[in-house]
Amino acid sequence: MPSQIVLHGLGLRKSFGSTVALAGVELMVHQGEAVAIMGPSGSGKSTLLHCLAGIMKPDAGEVHLLGERIDNLGERRRSALRRTRFGFVFQFGQLLPELPVDENVALPLMLGDVPRAQAVRQARSWFGPLGLAGMEGRRPGELSGGQAQRVAIARALVTRPAVVFADEPTGALDQATGHDTMRLLVEATRHNDASLVVVTHDPHVARWCDRVVEVRDGHILPTSGVRYAETPTPHTQVLGQVPSVSHVPVHGAEGSGR
Template structure:
């Protein structure tokens, strides 16, 4: 497997002494029916810390709170109580516009279906977060095109999502997630719509590309094979952390260079 070199500079996790966690959730509670005793909360007091450059899989049965936790960590929704802090800032203290800007500048997202815009060619899909943040189209597309080589997408820059295979579309989604040099990439069932072989390729690229960029990776999955690509597995049940364990074996994938 060839090495992936990030085409753009990013923050690299501190070597040697362990850095402070960059993303911290404390006593998170999320209820979609507050005040109703007969409806349990989606999350019932979750604590979680994510370190720079680390890879974390969040697992659990349906209804355990996995996706709710990811949405809270990413500032998509606000907790009923408790806090989520990113680099020392409480996300709940930010207004909607400020949290949207943070998601464009500091966070990247990969979803099960890719969620690419069907009318835009691949390179414009990748460039879109940069343009929304105020980068000129020319500069944004130049930076976006720099990811196509490292992710094995050479020659596909002008193809629209409908002209790509499922694996190619997810590679474009990975490029879109990383083009802004985020500190964390959130992936919600990133291989759920792919066959096993293609899913293996996507997770290999996703983990190595995040490592090259120095970004933490938080993956929500029900698949133990996907979780096996991460250094740590957090299991939820009934809205609570059931276990939080580092994996004993090394993560899949080849050496990553910048």
Template structure:
């Protein structure tokens, strides 16, 4: 069996006096879609933030692709996020001042790509996600489902190794949410992207290959691989 792509060991993190993670262990294999479930306040989002290098844990280790990432500096973690990770969050992640295509191109622009090339690459995602004709809209002019699809395009445009999705359908109705999940899973499988999906909805978690449950800041894996 190969080493997991992401491996967290005994991760703890407290916000002030409140412990959010108390020794969480989790392994994510390359190419799998893992759902992290758990009641609200269980620490599932915090675990995702730690895995994605957004938050630095108080103790424990996090390895990504054989490299320890939990004690990296702010600069290195930014670069890691930009080059290796993509993100789809519940809402508010698009830059309201920018058009949809500029938002999608943002990771490429931040990585130093030429503006014209970045926008061209960004635009190529719009038909794939059923967003034709919305390239010049700003986030305020998009419906919830459209905004999430734009966010998905942005999360995948730089061809990341891992896509982190935190309640990506949390602000959507069931039908729209399922469309977004269909596209997310479809694109991730096509690109071979590993997905870490945080959700409290079983129907959304059912899109994953496997689920882990976080209770009281600890993670348990309950089911094996689907295939």
């Protein structure tokens, strides 16, 4: 069971004009834990993710990463933190269309001053385990939606982040592909001891996670957040054709330190 608290948001409040998006939220995420954030449209899920990830400053409350307060850092330091300690997977991958996909994965390393050849080598080590062998030189437009999301997963993990944030990572995929993508996302983050915070509407996606929290009108429901079901969660089962991630590079292979 994970024990160390990696990410802790407390008393988080955020309004947009008269719209209260977050009305005082507390959420703790433990090391290696996968947490799904669910709730109706407009309930505050993305705002919560953005506040936890340092994309947005809350109006009140605090966010701590491994015990250090991060919400009050200036934009430059929050940007550096997002690049080095966090990984992101969005609904539409958000890969750079003009770059081959190995360079897309290598980009966060290069932005952190890892030499290009080393960054690309490190990036390529993710392709086989994620079922992308042979696709390193393709452009994002030459991939299927599921393949593009696997590239996005590699890009999110290549810097050895403490936490991966995913906002509707399967929202643009059919159900079977979404299922496989979610399985890879959960397995690969866990394999690298990273925590995962995933916003989703889809209960099938949420079932892959260790814990589900329900957001309503800017609050986390007090009844949500039940941990660790007795029954095996789907990530422990053998499912379908997607290659195992047991050989995903642990901590992204050589190079940059946490």
